[in-house]
Amino acid sequence: MQELLMIDGLQYSNWSPELFRQMREGGLSAVHATIAYHETARETLSRIGEWNRRFEAFPDLIRPVRQASDIRLAQQEGRVGIFFGFQNCSPIEDDIDLVEVFRQLGVFIMQLTYNNQSLLASGCYEREDNGISRFGRQVIEEMNRVGMLIDMSHSAERSTLEAIELSSRPVIISHANPTSFHAARRNKSDAVLRGIAESGGLLGFSTYPFHLRGGSQCQLSEFCDMVARTADMMGIDHIGIGTDLCQQQPLQVLEWMRNGRWSKAKDYGEGSADNADWPAPLHWFRDSRDFPVIVRGLRERGFAEDEVRKIMGLNWLDLLERGTAPRQ
Template sequence: MLIDGLQCGFFDRGVFEDLKAGGFSCVTPTLGFWEGAIESFDSVAKWRDLERANADLMTIVRKTDDILAAERDGKVAMLLGYQNTNLLDGRIRYVELFADLGVKVLQLTYNNQNELGSSCYETVDPGLARFGREVVREMNQCGMLIDLSHVGDRTTLDAIEWSQKPVSITHANPASVFPHKRNKTDAIIKALAEKGGVIGCAAYRNITPEPACDSVDAWAQMVAQTVDIAGIEHVGLGTDFSHHSNQVYLDWMRSGRWTRSVQYGAASAAKPGPSEKPAWLKRISGLSDVGPALARVGFHAAEVEKITSGNWLRLYRATIG
């Protein structure tokens, strides 16, 4: 099995075919970044249309057993998620509502501070807000996985401590391996692991060492460095791979409706455009090369299985049910 903790972009039948060809069992697609409730309901509805139109290839996950059933049936399971909590529109009851509609992963903040807490790009991180605490506990109760990938350091640590269930960093790398505001300190990764959580190693060029973008073996070595920090039970895959994205999509991701100024996200003024995909991951089916690469850098078969699927499955079982 092969599970990717986060992908984004535009999904269609061709993407589902690529995922199946690559050996994927489950993927978390990004349904939105800055959208409010109505737009987010529209996104969920479109994904239900996709499920009906591609019922031979994919299925939407409601429970962890759906992933195993999809694997048996030769389909790819899609674990729906958002990279922000704007979809709640400040309403605590919308957590349960979206969970019932099949949204099982929510990132607490994206690239801006919101009502819940801080993003990784804020100058000052005041920590998890009172509304953030309410949402965390509501997500615990409603079977949603908490994602802290773009969240500020203090807010991340607060959420790890406050949550009654393990949480995730679905798509980031250790800052000790590649210094970047989007990546996570060793202290955060260890705190995540102590509570049973999982970090998904990213293949997004702006937050990944250049050698790890040049070869799958170097990327596998980066995964090994992450395992050295978190432990073998707490590392998975979270590529942040983008399908069919364009400049309009990129501008929306970075700027939403909150600014008139130029925003670069994890990029920079020196490299403002779309991030070039890793040389070894031009197509998402290339992720099937990761298992053999992990073996080449020293992981035995049972450890490879944990990194490529088992750790995510355990976390999903503990959170979404």
């Protein structure tokens, strides 16, 4: 297991040395950490400041990933590399210059929308989907230029297909599953997934119960079967893991994610008034320590060793190397 380079393509946890140790115990060399949902530019600087404090306080456990090659260093050092992403475009506000400024601060990935319509595109919970806005076209071009990956995990179908068409670099779905496996609003159609693969991008399979058939009862074999079917459709080079782990977060964080400052009435997102809290975790995937369980499941499903390596980390690493270098 030691030499397997593993990357988690999305977590938003209540970060602590305990959770960093779990990442290491699970064999992770890098984690994509969400640092903003609805934050303004100024608030996002504080989120980055908080990460700087963690890098200073726990240098034995974690390290910042300033360029993709730092992930190899993290593996050699036995530390977990952290790279930043936004789940929304709120940090850039209405200012195209902030794309490059945040890229300079280590932000590798930005979603164009989070469930709702944004200044750039439409979210997967909107009634209507106008595709990519005027500002959105400019931002896609700028993200391509500075090397910030376009993530459409929470975006609507037309917006996603247009983003793929407009972008000259890979577009990703960092955390979701195929609609063909489980028809949730957040999951993705075959048309979207084929487009993502054609763009050179990647789908990170989610372990968030709302994205899985059977919810918290989904079995490891079903999960691995979904991976196999998706590999057949998208190709083995275009899939990875994006667990969507939100560990040890209080309900109010889930409410911030769902409601931000935009809603007076309570919005329940993927939940409901009767089911408002965090879902129960999968019994076979409690947290970062269970990454080896997925590895075992993929092997049992019949994936070859080099395929397992690609899915568990090498595809993410290759994507980051291709997608985050500034264009010369």
